[in-house]
Amino acid sequence: MAAEALAARGITVDIYDAMPSVGRKFLMAGKSGLNISHAEDRDVFLSRYRGDARLAEMVKAFGPSEIMEWMQELGIPAHTGPTGRMFPEMMKASPLLRAWLVRLQEMGTVLHPRHRWQGWDDTGALMFDTPDGAVTATPDATVLALGGASWKRLGSDGAWASLLAGKGVATAPFGPSNCGFLADWTDHLKEKFPGDPLKSVRLWTDGVHGRQETRSEFVITERGVESGGIYTLSAALVGALARDGSATLFVDLLPDMDEGAIAAKLARPRGKQSMANHLRKSVHVSGVKLALLHEATGGPLPAEPEALAQLIKAVPIRITGTAPLDEAISTTGGVVWRALDDYLMLHDMPGVFCAGEMIDWDAPTGGYLITACLATGKAAGEGAATWIART
Ligand SMILES: Cc1cc2nc3c(=O)[nH]c(=O)nc-3n(C[C@H](O)[C@H](O)[C@H](O)COP(=O)(O)OP(=O)(O)OC[C@H]3O[C@@H](n4cnc5c(N)ncnc54)[C@H](O)[C@@H]3O)c2cc1C
Incomplete structure (x- = not known):
């Protein structure tokens, strides 16, 4: 979503992912029906974010109705169940992910799978391990959307936490949420x-x-x-x-x-x-x-x-x-809010933004997790675009 927000402003975006393909947890979430958001009274909806005022602002700006519109634009109508749970009409995540990736590519975004981010080198370049050896990149801005620390086999192993801690970024320890x-x-x-x-x-x-x-x-x-x-x-x-x-x-x-x-x-x-x-x-x-x-x-x-x-x-x-952390649906902990400015840029690392489950927030299942990931992705992408325009 950050990539889409940047590309919509005419900025060329490269997406790097450690896995051979992107969105594996998104696809797993859709295995028994992708509950992407939740249609309910706005105050009740916002209360799901447990008093997290900054997150509430972001999901107010990009919440259930915006997600419904966004899906519709991708040719995937939303279906709302009797309890307000919102799904893609076909229930699965794959048609939505496919349509989304096509649109991102049409917007000029380039995908780089099998690129494991390893931090920054001495010149400030991003370092990646790839099957063809080490690669570096020097973008004008970086959005990190590295996920939480559960279901490691889908890519989100939480290893990024030590890379950011090494740069002095405050992080909270990971904990299980929505778990057994x-x-x-x-x-x-x-x-x-x-x-x-x-x-x-x-x-x-x-x-x-x-x-x-x-x-x-x-x-x-x-x-x-x-x-x-x-x-x-x-x-x-x-x-x-x-x-x-x-x-x-x-x-x-x-x-x-x-x-x-x-x-x-x-x-x-x-x-x-x-x-x-x-x-x-x-x-x-x-x-x-x-x-x-x-x-x-x-x-x-x-x-x-x-x-x-x-x-x-x-x-x-x-x-x-x-139950073990790796089996949790989501994890708490990660980059603490006070390390981020209002545009989700790290105070200590100008030009580096964070989005999604890697930020320390929590919400129940019911579509609230992906909603917050999309909303913070959009906010971080817009923040990065503003940063690029200014610098
Ligand atoms: C079984 C299951 C069912 C779920 N169902 C729902 C649901 O129905 N509704 C809902 O709202 N939520 C659901 N969730 C939660 C939801 O899927 C997650 O909260 C969401 O996917 C998090 O998105 P994210 O982009 O922050 O991180 P992720 O989706 O975890 O993506 C992080 C990406 O970063 C990549 N990455 C990590 N480290 C590196 C690195 N060093 N270098 C390069 N790439 C890296 C990973 O490969 C991964 O692709 C479910 C989760 C699970 C496990």
Whole structure:
């Protein structure tokens, strides 16, 4: 997006990427539907950026409606789902990336794959490792858009952080966001239920900023919990883990029934039925939901209907850590805002701009990540164009 903003002002742009092709994480994000942005009330939308005022300004300037228009210009209509999630009509990222690359090339942009940036040489030239040996470049301005530090196999390995730190640029350590979490499951749960979704549940945790809650679904993994609602609560869980060393995630298995109604159903005589059958028939709790109840008690379930109803409405899961950083959907940390001016240029390195996930911001899944990457890319590209015009 930075390249497009520069090229739109008649500036010749070279894009260097370490990988054999560009946009690999963008393509991966589109594997199960590229959720590129989110159409919702503007204040709610901006609140997703967690009080980050500078980022909010950028997504105000280039947000959901601008992204929709931009896609339309590329011949890819946007489709907005019932919850406001915005996708390309075909869902996948590849047609959009293809059309975008064609347009960039038509604007004179030149792609240089297999060029791994290695910092600056003594004369200030950019240094690249390529299969044909070392290459240098001396552009009028540089936009770094090197990504976060997860899914290394797609290119974003975070190795750039030490190159910038070596130049005195302030960076925050990388941390996982929108990630899976670890729980001490019994062998029974680990063996029988990995990959099983818990649909339409209510989840909450008491994070550093109070209770965070969501109505969503999530998946049981061999190591713990992942996906959907877990990503929504990931910042709160990460905060609680940092504060207390462990965190408790609560699950309401029957969010549409109150405790009294559940207890009343459970109080009906069960005759010779097992507790499992009684739960299945009276309140439709079975399979992975039943297994979670047993995980919570470590054995038999409470016999009293009221106590069992209470447990169903708030099953505690002890979270012991985060899944590995490399598996996170996004990462926090990177170049801190105070190292950047209003045009995303590094204060200490005139002519060098930053964009995307490499800047230290955070947002939930739901299209907010790519939106912020596009918005900061546009802002950095425009900043670089202004810089070039001035110098
Ligand atoms: C599985 C998955 C699903 C996702 N789904 C969504 C979604 O639906 N919606 C959403 O909003 N977000 C989603 N995300 C997050 C989103 O994809 C990222 O936030 C976004 O791609 C980050 O964009 P970026 O341009 O900042 O960095 P990246 O996309 O990571 O690109 C960084 C580029 O820099 C290159 N690079 C790094 N170091 C060097 C170097 N030294 N020299 C040269 N090149 C280098 C890399 O090769 C890479 O091409 C998903 C992420 C994952 C992993």
